[in-house]
Each structure stands twice: as structure tokens, then as C-alpha cells.
Amino acid sequence: MKTRNKILLGIASVLLLAVFLFPLWQIKLGAPQYPEGLGVNIWIHTIKSAHPHNITTINDLNHYIGMKPIRPNAVPELKIMPYIIIFIALFGGIVILASNLKLFISWVIVFAGLAIAGIVDFYLWLYDYGHNLNPNAAIKVPGMSYQPPVLGSRQLLNIHVTSMPGIGGYVIIVSLFIGIYVLVDELWFSKRTKKAKKEKPKKGTVKREAA
């Protein structure tokens, strides 16, 4: 692996740790009665109110349509996700030390795989919240489900839900893209460089002899 690419991989790995500082994803809920804003932020290890006590408020509103309350402690994925991030970052470090292309390829695959698995898992949770409703709910609209989108906006009764990555989410995206860029560079451009190097072997030989 090229030194420059190892530096980039180092940046990607260290950058990844920034997800502990910022929310991964944010879901904003808009309704006329909430000029002050309402929403939740999904962090790597928990779910937090966007404004104080928003989770309580959202749970309070959701009980009318029979949605399960959001309980940050009840999501097991949030307990293991911090370790996954640390694992990917450490794995990146090992790749740099080993300077092994095959190991690096597996880093990219594992990272991308886990990222996709995370999104799918997120979708499944949202599906469950939106569809698995208490049959005794006060408000029942035939055919209506309340699944918030993974990305983008949706009108759910009186609430306009907008879902998008938070800074932590963008951190993962940028980190992964750095990885993919390095991968492409190593597999594609580096081959060309190697070819070029093979065509001028003598210079190096001379230098080595001189040394």
C-alpha cells in the first residue's frame, strides 16, 4: 500500500471515532403546535431528544395511535454499535501496520457490510414502530401505518416527518468513501504505477548500487 493511502486510511479510521461526538441520524417531526421543534437524534449508543424531553412528548403523542414508546435502553443494537465502530477503527489501524492489501480489502468489505446492515436494521425498527400497533389504540385509521422514512420526508397524519443523517452519519459516509477511494486507487491506479515502474527498473537498481 502506498504511504499516502495509508495516511488516508488512518484519517478514515480516526475520523470514524467522531461518531461518538455527533448524532448519526436525525428524525424531525413537524406539526403546527410545535413551533419550538420536535424530534429525536439517534446516536451510536442511544436515542436522545432533539430538544429537552422530546422523547417523552413523542411517546405521549404516539400512544394515541398505539405506537410503542421509544425506549433507548430497549434497543440492543445501540449497545453493540459503539464496539463495532471501535472495531472498524482498530481494524483500520492494523491494516496500516500490516500494509496488506488483502487485509485492506476485507476492511472495506466489512465496513460497507456493517454500514448496510445498520441501515437495514434501522429500517426494520422503523417498520416495527410504524406497523406493530396496539389494537386498543384510541385513534385507528384504516389502512394507515406510521413508518417514518429512513431518508426523506413523509406526512403521517398531522405530523410531517423528515429523516436524514446527522453529522455522525456523514462522518461514516465520508470515512467509508475514503476507504473506497483508497481501494480503487490501490487496485486500479497502483497497478498502472507498478506497470510504469516495471518499465524503468534500471534507475532503481543504479540507485541501490550507489548506496
Place this chain on the structure above:
Amino acid sequence: MSFFKYLKTITVSTMSFVITIALIGGCSSQQKGEIGNQDAASKVYVAPGQHDEFYSFMSGGWSGNVSVYGIPSGRHLYSIPVFSQAPINGYGYTEETKAMLNTSFGFIPWGDTHHIQPSKTNGDYDGRWVFINDRNTPRIARIDLKTFRTDEIIEIPNTAGQHSSAFCSSNTEYISANTEYSIPLDKPLGNGVDVPISSYKENFHGTVSLIKVNQETGEMNIGFQIQVPPFDYDLGRFGLGVSKDWVFYTMYNTEEAHTLLEVNASQKDKDFVLAINWKKAEQAAADGKGQVVDANYDHNMRDHETGIAKTEVMKQVRVLKPSDLEGAIYYMPAPKSPHGINVSPDGEYISEGGKLSTVVPVQSFSKMQTAIQNNDTTGSIKGIPILKYESVLAYEVKNAGLGPLHIEYDGQGHGYNSDFISSEIVKWDLKTGEVLDRHPAYYSTGHLTVAGGDTRHPYGKYLIALNKITKDRYLPTGPEMYAGEQLFDISGDKMKLLLDFPVEGEPHNAAEIEASLIDSAQVKFFKLSDNKNPYVTRNEHDTKVVKDGNRVDVYMTAIRSHFTPDNIEGIKVGDTVYLHVTNIEQEWDIPHGFAMKGNRNAGMLIIPGETRTIVWKPQSPGIYPFYCTDFCSALHQEMQGYVRVSPANSNVPIKYGTNKDI
């Protein structure tokens, strides 16, 4: 002044007034819709969703409360319960708030609020608190501007008809509260309280009280009182800038009359302004001058953590005599029965509303200091030297109208006085007293207020006339109607009438505070985790009903859209039921109400995060529904419950719950 001279002055003033009216408006249609043009409309129009520029705090007079309006729109924003019980939210009815209305006379559910004074820092409003007096039962209240709630009420001993208050010093060091109706005092201050009324001159006394304010908590404590001659102390103001160490009070009845005061207290041509150097008085008190005497007055404070008001009975007060304040207390003569008194923003000019005079006298603080140095006096009363009128006078505002009552300043070199009799506002030059403009007011203005008009740096811009007579200004509402206020634009050379708006009770004065000093610090709701009320219930699992003899404590929660418990049995006739309801919402503007059928008490409003307790003594067996009174949600109607009350001798056990058969 001879009668003829007086008559002449009145005639001249009235004629000039009539001429002015003729010049300004003439026809009555113009008077009513005077600036019925878009210019005025656009100046008071606050678009939907937009906020006003100023809060106007108006005393409610006999409402006993404080009303809050937005300026320039004149919109009624809120009424703050202070000295009167407020069924609107349970203030003075709930167990948490009842103690606020305790006095040495017992529980008094009503008051007569007069003079609003915002707290100040360096002579300007700081948006921390407003203070207001109760004239009838001498009390001073402190309202917290983060919650718009009355946090404290302190009773003032040795005082009656407490009109001459509440005034605030430049850095809120002291609030001043004085006697209007002098009364006899017990020993050692007087000869006892059970004396003939006719012994007024020997046995009646006035007091000036200076109430120390804690700068961190706002807590008030009477620093000291000063025993003064039995005149009727009417209004007052602390000095500003150069005069900030002084406080000034007007008075009438230097005749010391005790009957038919309208005649007998209006005999002398001059009454007085009492000027006290409060810094020196404070030092005298600190030096142990005067005497600490027995007293009995209540001091009520709301604990912020529990939300519960408690009463402390105070037993002593320090009283100074004028002889303890040599060089710190003076009388300045003022034309006949002066009413309002106001100090100019720089502190140099002190002016009074001459009420029965046709001029507004304006004294000079620097001249007053010179007169003190030169001992330029004309005798003394009970140890208080009288400074010579001419020696302290800066000028008299001639032609200030009839019945001038109050003065305010715009910070642009102008004074404005209100006239009750000639029903107008008069604008004059602060340096010379030359009248620059006058404008009729409808009708009979009492106080007037310029935005920030009693501070070092008035905002100017707006003036409000607080009129005493309403009559035909609004759609009629029978014989009783709200007072009418008039908003003037004073940013130009000529005053322009912009708006009439009715206000509740009788606002005696008002104070406008810049919205930005207050709005961003507002409490939206209370943190449930910080609720230290001993009867709090933080979640539905902890709700319970506890019976101990005839006392039943119901620990209840309210959240959209149910109470827990909402079915209760086992209560018996003869029980005293304490309903402790905690609103466990944590969201802005989702209060819940609580009302119980047949309860000889008020309902109550419970703000998110707060616990409120109402007492209920059921009188006869039956099923008693209760419900939420504040439309909280789409399922608000369903927010209800039942209590079963059984005969006194029944064996029904205590049972309770929500969403289960109990």
C-alpha cells in the same frame, strides 16, 4: 393665592385649553377617530405571530393583581395573581399558594394594587422582578419575571393606606413603602392604638419603610422604618444619577386633619416633599441608631424547589426618628397637595403634580444641595428642617393644565404631565419648563407612563395615558366598564394619539420593559426531576391513596389524556381529602386542570412538572366525577374519573386504579 387670582388662573388655563382644542381638532368626530388613518394603524399593528416591542405591566387597582399588555398593540397578554385569589389557576386556593395571602390580620384574599416598579441596575430596568404594593393591607409583593409569578409578599407594620409605594432604588438596594393614612402606634413609638380619633395630632404617626432586597434571591426584609409626622404621604420616587442616594415623597394634609379631608386637608397653600438621603439613613441604622421595637407582620415566600409558599411571622423592626437622621432628612415646600413626584433621568430635576395648583413645580437637586449647605431653611417640623421653596425651585411649568397629577420624562429633554381636570397630556421643555405641546386625553388621565420613563435611559417612543373615566370610548358593557388607556407616539415634536385600549381594574400606574430583557429567559415548564414538593408523584406506578384517620392523601398524576388513579373508592363523608395532582408532562404549554364536582373550593391549573394540592371535604355519599379543565388534547373530554364517597360508618376499603377493575 387669593380666590380671584386663583379664579383668573383657572379661567386663563381653561380658555387656553379650549383654544388648544379648537386648534388641534375642533369637531368631535376628529377627537374620536382623530388619527383614524393608516399611519396610526401601521404603528400599532403587530402582525399575527409577531411580538410586541414592550411588555407593559399595569397595576390592576381593585383587581388586586397585575395585568400585562403588549405595546404598541395594546393586547392583553396575561394577568398575574398577586394579592387576590385567582380562580383562573387556583392561586390562593391551592395548599401550595394559600400562605401567600397570609397577613397578621389572617388570610386576606383581596388587595388594591397601585404602583408597579421594575427592578433596576444602574438606574435602568434589568428584567429581574417587578414590585407592587397593596394599599389596603400594607403589603409589598415581588413578582419573578422568569415565571410571571408572585414569589414573595411582605407585610409592612406601623403603616396604613400604603399608597406611597412601591418605589425602587437605582440598583434595587431598597424598595420604599410609606403610610398614607397615619395611625396611632403602640409603645414605645406612640401612646397605644386605642385612642380617640380626635387626638390625631398627638397620637397619630406616619412611617417611611425601606425594604432591603437581596440581590441574589430578591428576598425582601424591612431594613428600617423612619417615624415621621402624621401627614398623608402620597407618592414617591428614588433619585437617579446625581440624586441616586436620595428618595423623595410628596404629601398632603400637613393640616393634620382627620375628618372631611377634601376640605380640611386642602387649606394650606403649600404642602411638602420629604427628601431623605437613604444612604445616610442606612448608615444610621447600621450604626444602631433608633430602636428595635416589637412588631407583628407576615413574610410569605414561595420555595422554588417545592413550589410551596410558607409564612414567617416577623416580630421586630428597627425604627429611626428624624433626630437620628440629622443632615439626611428635609422638607421642601410644594404647591398645595402635590400628588405624583418624578425625578428626571439625570437626577437633577424633581417635579410634582400640583393637583390643586395650576403649575408643575420643578426643583433642582443641585440647588437643594446648595440650600442644605447654606442652611437655607424656614424653620422645621418635628426635627425635620424645611428648605426654602424659592431656593430649591428650578422653575414652575406655567399653564401645565388643570389638576396635574403625574410627570414622566422621555430622555430627550422633555417632561410630560397628565391632567385629571383638564383631561390632557402636556409636554414641556425640561430645561425651561416652556410648554411645547398638549393633547387631549379621554377622559381624566391619572398616571401617565413613558416607556422606561422613570429610568436613567428612557426608551421614549411611546406614552400611555392611564385614564380614570371611560364612558363612551368602547362598546358599552353596562354601568361598569374597564378603564381606558391611550397610546401616544411621542417620537416627533407633536404627540400623536395612536390607540385606545381597555384594561381590567383600574391601573394606577404602569411600566414598560423592553421585551428582549424578559422574553428569552422565560420558564416554559418545570423539570419534573427538580420537583421537590413532598407530595410529588413522578410516575404512574407511584400513584397511591393513603388514608390516615379522617385525612386522605391522593397522590395522582395527570398526562394526556388520563389521570392515575381515575377510580377511587373508600372515601367517607367526614374525610378531608388532599388531592395532590402532579402534571407529569414535560412539554411547553400543556397544563392540565383539575376540578371536582361539589368541591367548595376552586379548580386548579397544574403546569407540566408541577404538583398542586386542593382540599376537598365531601359532604354526602355519592359518586363524584372529576375532570381536566384545560383542553389538553383531542381526548381531553375523556380525561375524567370517579370518586366513590361512602357514608361515614361504611366499611368500603380504600381502592384505586386506572384501566382496571378496582
